[in-house]
Amino acid sequence: xxxxxxxxxxxxxxxxxxxxxxxxxxxxxxxxxxxxxxxxxxxxxxxxxxxxxxxxxxxxxxxxxxxxxxxxxxxxxxxxxxxxxxxxxxxxxxxxxxxxxxxxxxxxxxxxxxxxxxxxxxxxxxxxxxxxxxxxxxxxxxxxxxxxxxxxxxxxxxxxxxxxxxxxxxxxxxxxxxxxxxxxxxxxxxxxxxxxxxxxxxxxxxxxxxxxxxxxxxxxxxxxxxxxxxxxxxxxxxxxxxxxxxxxxxxxxxxxxxxxx
Amino acid sequence: xxxxxxxxxxxxxxxxxxxxxxxxxxxxxxxxxxxxxxxxxxxxxxxxxxxxxxxxxxxxxxxxxxxxxxxxxxxxxxxxxxxxxxxxxxxxxxxxxxxxxxxxxxxxxxxxxxxxxxx
Numbered sequence: 001x002x003x004x005x006x007x008x009x010x011x012x013x014x015x016x017x018x019x020x021x022x023x024x025x026x027x028x029x030x031x032x033x034x035x036x037x038x039x040x041x042x043x044x045x046x047x048x049x050x051x052x053x054x055x056x057x058x059x060x061x062x063x064x065x066x067x068x069x070x071x072x073x074x075x076x077x078x079x080x081x082x083x084x085x086x087x088x089x090x091x092x093x094x095x096x097x098x099x100x101x102x103x104x105x106x107x108x109x110x111x112x113x114x115x116x117x118x119x120x121x122x123x124x125x126x127x128x129x130x131x132x133x134x135x136x137x138x139x140x141x142x143x144x145x146x147x148x149x150x151x152x153x154x155x156x157x158x159x160x161x162x163x164x165x166x167x168x169x170x171x172x173x174x175x176x177x178x179x180x181x182x183x184x185x186x187x188x189x190x191x192x193x194x195x196x197x198x199x200x201x202x203x204x205x206x207x208x209x210x211x212x213x214x215x216x217x218x219x220x221x222x223x224x225x226x227x228x229x230x231x232x233x234x235x236x237x238x239x240x241x242x243x244x245x246x247x248x249x250x251x252x253x254x255x256x257x258x259x260x261x
Numbered sequence: 262x263x264x265x266x267x268x269x270x271x272x273x274x275x276x277x278x279x280x281x282x283x284x285x286x287x288x289x290x291x292x293x294x295x296x297x298x299x300x301x302x303x304x305x306x307x308x309x310x311x312x313x314x315x316x317x318x319x320x321x322x323x324x325x326x327x328x329x330x331x332x333x334x335x336x337x338x339x340x341x342x343x344x345x346x347x348x349x350x351x352x353x354x355x356x357x358x359x360x361x362x363x364x365x366x367x368x369x370x371x372x373x374x375x376x377x378x379x380x
Contacts, residue, residue, distance in 0.1 A: 079365045080358050192294065241300070242293045245286045 015118035016048055018125040022101040025052045027091030028073070029084055029174075030108025034062040040106060041071040043114035054094050055108065058087035064108070085195035088174070089186060096187035104177045112175040116215045120177040129211035131203050132177045135170035138214035148232045155236065156197050163243060164204040168212060171197040175215060182208060191242065194235040198242050205251040263313050263329045271310035271333055279303035298347055302340040309333055 026044045030037050037055060044051050055068035059081035069075045076090055088105065095103045102124060106112045116134065123129040137153070156171040174196055178186065185206055191198035204210050282299045285291035291299075309316050310333065320329035371377075 079361050192292065238293050238297060241286075241297070245283065245293070248287050 009116065009119045010122040012047070012118050015121050015125065019048065019050065019102070019121070022125075023052075023099060024048075024050060024102045024104075025054060025095050025098075025100045027088065027095065027103055027105045028053060028055045028068075028108045029058060029087040029091065029105075030055055030060065030064050030068070031058040031081065031084075031087070032060045032062045032064060033108040033110075034060075034064050034067055036110035037064050037108045038067045038071055040108055040110055040112075040114070041068060041073050044106060044117070045071075047114045047117050051104075052100075054091050056087045056091045058082055058084070083192060084174075085190055085192040088195065089190035092183055092186040092190065095183045100183060101180050102177065103183050105174055107174050111217045111219070113216065113218060116175075117177075119213050119215055120175060123211040123213065124177045124179050128209070130179050130208040131182045132211045132213060133168075133170065133173050133200065134175035134215035134217075135168075135173055135212045136215065136217050137169040138212055148229045152232050152236050156239070159240065159243060160197060160200055163201055163247065164210070166204065166210065168200060168210075170212065171200050173217075175217070194239055197239050198246070201243055201246060202251070205246070205249075207251075263316055267330045267333075268310050268313055271330070272307060275303050275306035275310060279307065295351070298340075298344050302337075302344065305340065306333065306337060309336060 028037065028040055028044075033040075041053055041055070044053055053068075053071075053073040055065070055073045055075050057065040057068070057075060057077045059078050065075050065077050074094070076094060078087060078090065082090070091105070092103065102121070104117060104121065106114060106117075112134070120132045120134045123132045137157070153170065153172055157169055160168045160171045172194075182203065185203065185208065186199070189202070191202065200210065279300065282291065282296050282303060286293060286296050309319075316329050316332055320326070320332045323332065325331055
């Protein structure tokens with residue numbers, strides 16, 4: 001289990017060496033992010049040009065898809081808005097079917113800093129974790145957010161920590177790295193709206209090893225958050241219900257090559 | 262006052278509803294998103310059947326003096342209406358999406374047949 005002390009970031013070169021010949025992909029969900037998606041792609045390539053990038057365009061009405069394609073990303077355009085869960089899972093299905101070994105998830109809104117990819121990749125590459133999540137709160141760094149959102153994050157952190165029997169500080173982070181096992185699981189089964197909380201619980205129930213590492217996130221570069229105050233109450237109820245019911249489900253350990261539903 | 266057998270029967274029925282909804286979610290035949298209204302229905306009906314004084318009081322508000330359980334039926338009917346209306350919106354959205362999917366599929370098929378590679 002990871003201790004969440006402020007561990008210094010692993011050097012970029014060491015992580016790049018560990019990546020070696022691994023087939024790696026960055027999954028970038030984006031909804032109307034024409035102002036930031038280009039920079040997100042550039043930053044990932046600046047860290048490591050060996051990363052393939054798949055942008056999942058969740059029904060954007062702006063130039064998100066065109067900009068992403070121009071930068072050489074694979075673009076999956078969903079015919080209508082599926083919500084973040086359905087969009088992200090599309091990316092994992094792509095990664096699974098194309099045989100990728102490692103996947104990272106980076107939001108298209110620019111809040112995740114690709115320079116911190118080594119931090120979330122390292123535990124996965126060294127085999128300590130199947131899923132590594134970048135946490136804003138692991139050592140209390142300067143991310144500010146609305147009151148409702150902070151409250152939701154607190155409640156989820158408590159509930160999820162209790163359910164998985166491991167300290168989790170940031171259950172809503174979409175900045176994560178997974179190995180092939182994680183890709184297979186998420187390709188086969190991924191929760192729907194506001195999915196990160198459930199995905200965290202689900203992974204641990206499926207006996208995936210979860211690590212959390214401290215990262216810093218930026219303010220959203222553009223666009224507006226899809227979560228408003230009233231909706232957060234609805235989502236909190238829904239997600240808590242999902243976690244509660246999930247306690248009564250049985251989970252299989254996913255094989256290296258999982259089956260699709 | 263509500264006859265006790267009515268209260269018991271109503272409580273058992275709403276509890277069963279809650280149980281069935283729970284099992285449907287657990288076995289993944291019902292998504293949480295669509296289960297919330299049903300759970301609310303079951304919870305409200307259960308509360309009204311168990312809290313007999315409350316049911317009496319509420320019946321009083323509406324001038325129902327002779328047979329308070331009529332309120333149970335009315336509340337049940339109200340929730341069923343809400344659930345149905347909710348489903349109508351869900352069906353409308355699904356049918357819109359279905360149209361979009363069919364159109365996209367037709368465009369893709371045409372591209373495949375005619376070997377169009379350009380976007």
